[in-house]
Amino acid sequence: MTPRLEYFAAAPKLMQAMLNLEKVATGSGLEPGLIGLVKMRASQINGCAFCLDMHSREARRRGETEARLYLLNAWREAPHYTPRERVALAWTEALTLVDRSQAPDADYAALAPHFTEAERVALSLVIVTINGWNRLAIGFRSVPPLAPDTVPEAVPDTVPGAASRATPVAAA
Template sequence: MTSVRLQVDKLAPHINRALNALDAASRKVSLEPALLELVRSRVSQLNGCAYCVDLHTRDARTAGETEQRLYALPVWRETPFFTDRERAALELAEAATSLTEGPVTNEVYGRAAAEFTEVELAELIWTITVINAWNRLGATARPWPLDRPRSRPGQ
């Protein structure tokens, strides 16, 4: 199990409160909760934040997401399980998360802009930005322990 490295939330509580406030604001949006959790889950996968992958896949299930789609999320391009709107959101999320490969292209942005209103697109970009911030904390400092794994039935 991954152990806590540094409790940044407790050592710099004023910054933690600010990020929590930003996170709360990013959740007061018009976008579908299941779509947002798909985006948060995929970004967390890309960033290697185990805590956030666990958290947001659970939240996605609560928002009505299916196991099949969650399992297929890493290969969403290769499956028929996602709508054009979801594909545009996931593509934008991946591009905005992988900025070392270059800025988000006009083509990727254009596909997202075709599926979302300007307000929705702004909300989506903020959601992607906020989860990337949380992922960087989680993947670097590991300030929160993961739950102990549950034993499998029969063990």
């Protein structure tokens, strides 16, 4: 995939406004781990490879467990998340998929025992912001950087009955 546009260079003042919103939303007092899960979940739903790469690296640096990162797509079935995280993830899905969900009353009501009114606003702005970043990254085809440890030299052929061999990965 070839990037379409370097949007920070093309519109620095506009991007600074986006960065300012990000800074205010993420600096609102919500736990960094919760914010990270919300960003990862929205990015999974939106299919944003650039943001998934960035936020999974950030999560690991914060000490997030691999299991919680791997199971995030199935958070409803996994016992790895707190009740506060669960309602935040449900709200993330509701707002990210707002065209389908219309932000159900039940999802909003579930926030009240776990989040103050100000925290609900902050959480919603974190969700709004990551959805905006996802749309910028996807729309302008931002490509996650390739680190040397992320691309195997060969991918094994797993076709049943095929001879055991390795297929080289094409160079980027």
